[in-house]
Amino acid sequence: MNITTFLTDYLSASLRLSIPLAFAALGGLWSERSGVLNIGLEGMLLTGAFVSAAATFYAGGNVWVGVLLALVAGALAGLLHAFLCVTLRVDQLVSGLAINLSVAGLTAFMSRLVFTSDTTQKLSGIRAIAIPGFSQIPILGPLLFEQDLLVYLLLLLVPVSSYILFQTSLGLTVRAVGEYPRAADTAGIRVFRVRYACAIISGMLAALGGAYLVLAHVRFFTEDISAGKGFIALAALIFGRWHPVSTVLACLLFGASEALQLRIQAFGLNIPYQFLVMLPYAIALLAMVGLAGKSAPPAALGVPYQQESQSDGL
């Protein structure tokens, strides 16, 4: 294998593995920027993975039905999280954990009903679209210009999220709600409404990550297919200091370490595979430790807000 093919292959695997993380991390970013902690990313990602698989299966292989319904299910999961955290003021960690545990159980159960032994064949999957001309560029071409729509969407979402968050009044509103909800409230911003919207966006993005994982990457659903990706996304979010660009770069780092793990296994080097499987988790852990104290979360993160007048509601 020559170095160019290896590099192309390795880099595209890294990208492929980091896409679900990046969607989930971006989702977490929106929610957490508005002050709603989202430990439930794992469950939301798993929701998207299951619903997209089941919907695609029932729609006779139409992946876009799968993607669409994954978005709907993700939005519902986000809505539930918002209802628990914002309206009911449940501890945000507990709400996220409850979502993770429930989704893990529900999807494991439902997948037994949907995918019986004779329906476990591979799902049709999302096909890559090569952009003419650009996809011929060596290494970078196949990497950036021969991907599926979800990857292009993600590549678009990163600058768009940065722009909205840091250059527009809408972004200022979201950040104000995450930093000083009381002040935002006084200024006439509907704190609850912003947090609801952000949590719902969060669920939708995480669910897209799950849909990508199932439809574009592995093409089947199994119990616990998310395997901690939602948690690594959270680490990436902290590592990336709640900024879309650096957060997605952190996801790429985790994706690259996972791809490296798979490559080393394939080469049959004499490293026990367990250490390689551990690698992304260990890197995430070290990243958390290395950044301790330097990474400032939004000031009101995890703190339920009590509106001046409860009757105001949304």
Added chain:
Amino acid sequence: MSPLLAIAAALLVGAGLILLAGVSPLGAYSALFSEALTNYFGFGNTLTKMAPLLLTSLGVLLALKAGQFNIGGEGQIYMGGVGSALVGLYVQGLPALVHVPLALLGGFLFGAIWGMVPGYLKAYRGVNEVITTLLLNYIAQNLVSYAVSHPMKEPGAPTPFSPMIAPSARLPVILPQTQVHAGIVLGLAATVILWIVFARSPVGYQIETVGQNPTAARYAGISVERTILLVMALAGGLAGLAGAGEVMGLKYRLFENFSPGYGFDAIAIAFLSRGNLAGIALISLFFGALRSGANVMQRSAGVPVTVVYAIQGLTVLFIAIGLVLERRVGEKG
């Protein structure tokens, strides 16, 4: 009453799921609970599964009292298994009276270290303990898998597991003809000890003060950092004992993936108990019964075991909602 309502609501949704599977929920539940609670062997199985759940959820609860979310029970169970297996395998020729406590201590210490690392990071470096304990779960699980595939592997074993631990390091079976081992006694003893600590001792008060108001605790001269470190180490140690029990009382070997998610159930149990130590024993029994009856339900009624995981998750969801409803009522009344 609220935990009971949450459990009832979760069972109700579970009934809906069982209907989806085309089975009568009444039949499925009666198969599940009559096996798990009224049949001698089934009840034995329930107690066997209750032991690790109880010990681990005590760890989660202890951390929770100090305001720490220990999501790392699963990893701490795995490390506890390693610690006890090391003592059980490589220390030989001791009388059981010495060997058993020593192996338990090994399990406790390994679990404690696994809890202390995130505790230290949280207390002294400000690193969020939720994510570190979570990540450490994956690392511990893979460490065990490595240990039993390489350095601790039984020669010629078909799947990754260690050789048998010395007979002198085994926990006795306490109910004849079942697998119920002394781990359940350990769990109940730990429950009583913790009850005494929280009801009577200054340490318990100190922990609760740190959990409720760290600033006030600091003014009162309590070292918040040291309390967090201590609590996380103890929490890990308790889960470590759960892992030790699985090795020393049940399998007599260290296996790859030997915990079927007890560490995650423990989180649910601790939240459900809402700090009540008698409650934690009862809820562990209930979760143990769910796990022990689930297989029978699958065999006799054809309902997938996974419905039980759904019920467990939903229970936490409903308790979260229930807590708030109660608060609302309290505020109005």
